[in-house]
Amino acid sequence: MRRKSEMHTIKNEKDYKAALKRIDCLMDNAAPGTQEEDELDVLTYLVDKYEEEYFPVDMPDPVTAIKFRMEQSGIDRKDLEKYLGGKAKVSEVLSHKRQLSLSMIRRLHDGLKIPAEVLIKKVALF
Template sequence: MEEHMDIRPIHTEVDYKATLKEISALMESDSDPGTPEGGRLDILTTLVQAYEARHFPIGALDPVEAIKFRMEQGGLSVKDLEPFIGRSNRVYEVLNHKRPLTLGMIRRLHQGLGIPAEVLIAEIAAG
């Protein structure tokens, strides 16, 4: 029996925020790849990426700023980033430019939060 997913394109800010909220809920429920919920999470993340690419061109944004942007858009806390980066002290180190992203972190942030890999591997702007 195939489940109807009822997924629609994101056209407005309201659609966008509702989709981010659903992504957040699916992430909290640990939706596994290969399950209907995991598939839904993949599809919704792809829709959000497409919407953001059109409406929020990131350009030469540094990886940490991209992570902070995703946290702000999704209402995510440091605790929400722990599955992608590590314990909270490590999350703070990354967010404060004290620790570089590892390849594993980049993969998990890209797959789990839909942050484009090319943004995550960009050089951090010297400030």
């Protein structure tokens, strides 16, 4: 006979830690198609929602996101010219001397798949 799960929403740190402990146990033991796998799915969702609310992660500034994508994709400043509009603009954007325009944001989002919500943040200019 299967044990009835006692899942509930995560309301505090104690619930959160208990859910993480249970997830750790289930990760090693939940077989596909079982009640334990279903419990793992639900607990993972609940922990994710709790973390979103209580441990929000700040989005990077646009320049950091662009540089990260450059590194990830193996592209250089020259490759950015088609998104930002030329060598001077690439230099100004990457050195925090120019804000991204709407057309730059669109091209970066469409071409490099950088989330628009990251790109629209204002850059602290130097």
